[in-house]
Amino acid sequence: MAKSSHRRTDHAEDRDVFRCVHAVDAIYHQEGLLPEHASNHLVSCLGPYWTDKDIAKKVGVSIGFDESERERSKEYRMHAVARLGELVVSLPAHLDVVHTIHRIIREHYAHESILDNGLDAVRDRYRLNSSSGQLQAVYEHRRSHAYCAAFFGYSGAGKTTAVESALRLLPWVVRHPQYGVMQVVRIKIDCPRSASLKDTLKLLLETYDDLLDTHYVEELSSRATLADYANKVHRVARRHHTGVIVLDEIQNALNAAAGADPLFDFFVNLTNLVGVPIVVCGTPRAERLFRTTLRLARRVSSQGVTVWRGIHDATDWNRLCDELSKYQWLTNSKPLSAAERKYLWSLTQGLPGVAIPLYQLSQYAAIASGRERLSCRLFKSVFDEKMRSLKPILRAIRSGRKVDMMRYDDILGDTLKEVVADMKAEAQHNLFYDALSRHDRIEVSIDAVSSLIVAGIPREIAEKMVDLVQKEFPSATRAELCHEVSLRYYSTRESLLKTKDARKDKEAEVETIA
Template sequence: METSFTPSPDQASSDASPDVVIVDAIYSPRDEDLDVDNPLIRALPPYVSAESVLVAFRNGPDFSISHRRLSANSRVHRISSLRLYVEPLTCHPILIESIFRLITAGYAWRNPRDKTQILVRARYAESMNGSNGSNMVTIIPPRPAHEAGLALFGVSGVGKTTSLNRTLSFLPQVIRHAELSGSNLQVVWIKVDCPPDGSIKQLFHWMLLEYDRVLGTHYDKELGNTVRLDQLMNKVAAVAKYHHTGIIVIDEIQFAASGAARRGDPFMNFFVTFTNLVRVPLLIAGTPKALSLFEKSFRLARRSSDQGAIIFTNMAFDEEWEFFLKQLFKYQWIRKPRKFNKELSATLYELTQGIHALVVRLFQLAQIAAIRTGSERLSTTLLRTLARDRFGPVQPMMDALRSKKKRRIELYDDLLVEMLAGLDEEIRKQTESAKVMQAATQRQRNSVQLIAVSDLIAMGVPQSQALTAVIAALTEDDSLTGEDLVRAACEKAGITMESPHGADPEEQQSLPDIVRDAKSPEEALEMLRQAGWVVGDTKR
């Protein structure tokens, strides 16, 4: 199964993704490198403690109470930022610690400064010269039979992918070493999704494309269109070794289960072969459907979850749920925010069954609806109405979660995936609509502001003073237009503006008409006084 491998240049090309930053290695002594000066380990950020994880893991949107005074469209736009909301829960420290442990343990056996060859020669000579008497000499140092692995499972929406992405964000993706045998670029991690059709060949293509994305290389193009699966597998293994990969994360592994069922279960054989070949720790993540892969093959289960399987579940109706909801309730852009209370808590749990993504999406939709209808307030009635209208297709899944029966949950998990995608799309459309409406409103406001400033200048008010007065008036009441805005701005500027006494509104001249023939600001001001529009002294 050998295939040719030509290392690509170690300098990231212009084809590398702009969102990947290659950092230069900074070395720090680490207990994990067992005092053998392993640069791959010493260049990694350390795992400090579970407490530090709970502090750093949180990811909340930019929020201020002052935001509640913004326009409706501006607030709807800000509500969309809750999509990336992450609150640390009891399941997170063990995931982060496991990933850090997997990476450092894998590097312990792949030290680029390894002195095994010298040690083997010395022990061989010791064995052959009989200096050890009748005792046998171990010539080859011991090492694990295969690299360790980790499995992460949970129903859709409980935060598996979000938690993985957040955990990996604590590690640089690519580290450049000044001196290193082989490649001087260390790829600490790569993460790919399993193709929806469960194609193993496509999965390996995607792995190569991910290396190309982060390094600016062209490994995938080097193989051509007629490449065989075994050649692809060898290529990925060679690239992973050459670039000192710390861990390979494969998400949405349940798609492989579906593909395996259709094609006679080839996935497991290739998966085990690949783990033997690549010698890099693997982490696989998926929904409960992926568990069928493990039930069919004990060998695969052992290989992919040597460090254990972590199970993410929907939150129980307990102290952790209350903590999660209290933190979420801090992010209310509505003008009449609700405090956390038992009634809202019970209603939200009943409607979402503690599925993280459903809770956040329903919270977003409720705020958007409260803003659009003008109620500016959350209520159990609003939550139930939205859940009835939006969550109808996944009621079988909600019933399955209530039953806590594994097979029922597996059966309906796809419904939840589709609905979450639909909710994300709905919120995206609401946000885009708010952007368009906000832009249109701003254009209209700019026009109103410009006309008002022109009117004040025509009255003899200096331009800078006129602009300041109009902005101050609009800040106080952004609904002002026309004569009302000019009158309010005049008050801000210290000018009293009055309509001509007894004049018929239909016969009144506009301000520009009155001052059209003025030769100077002073003359314009005098014309406005004579017309009865201005009373008082404008000389400041």
């Protein structure tokens, strides 16, 4: 009875798989591919080998902008500046990441078969051994483990953005209707804070369920053991021909490694038994993990270890600044000068994840203050006020001392998230008070016009003169507006507001001298 129920679950699961919203129907590309890739549907469905020029165009993410937007309202421009949070500038390092990940996936699939895992060929070679009397290898040669790679770097250096940009060029799931196969090309998870193996495996299964509209987690009982989860992940990864598993935030696993948690042994075994490539991403502290887990270090070294420490090449930094210069919503916009570019690098140590938010915050400040232009002084003022929590971290990076950098390694990413969140909140705060101030000015203007009409000044003239005076003296009260308009209309006495402003300027001058 239980077996029958299980079979119904499998059939229902198959129907769910074919309803997967993330899937695309396979299109097999053969032109220009290696023979072993062109004849393998798991590889040929990934498309052609893309050139560096093609990749550079698609890895970067541009944002909407039109020069006419610089003339729009404060509110409009404040919201437009928020677009900078989506900006990704393609750099040469991105190309290396794309090539590495795509090569790993294709080489992995080159040894896989979508048909029957090569069983027919195995049987043919076995029969040939018996009938011909000549020795034939029953099984083809294949690597003992899958390819792996690692990308380490400071939070904000761009490693996760680069990896996600590489993954964006590939589909999540490819449907092969004629073979009844749903191929999961890529799957990515952030290593849980607890970093226990069971939590990580459950998260992997949940991600498969989200992608495929399956119910793999539900199929395990609440009392499922670690072995149950491990076996389930092995079967699911094999069944769906998984191309690569990306583990981000791998530094969260340091405690697990110290506590002899079997997390890393499992993923080493995953590359051995299932042959699924693993890509790990983390902060520099994660290097400690590879000193304590030598087998995984050897696996990862098969495709190289890339360390991101921000942008240090002058050409790359100028490319980033050129892109940033395009996106200014200030009425006094101008490209970033050489001095501003150099100072921006000094403040952020070439970390795009710090430089772009600082550039964004500075535009908020320029719009809110009415300065409407960027400068080194504004960058420093905004950095000191809004990013002061990053100072000790960036000072440690600037020093180059590993001990100091490790001390702040865990908090840099969280601090950056807080800065961005505060930045968005402050933008809304500024918009609220700006709107409130404009509302108050409108109320004052209406009251002043009403009083002036009663005093005998024609409505049209009163409205124009109140508008003119209010632009010159935005904080003027109703009484001050009425007095100033009356003076100008009747031209009888000196302006009270100009006299008041002159008095303030003189008092400020005296204070400065003192």
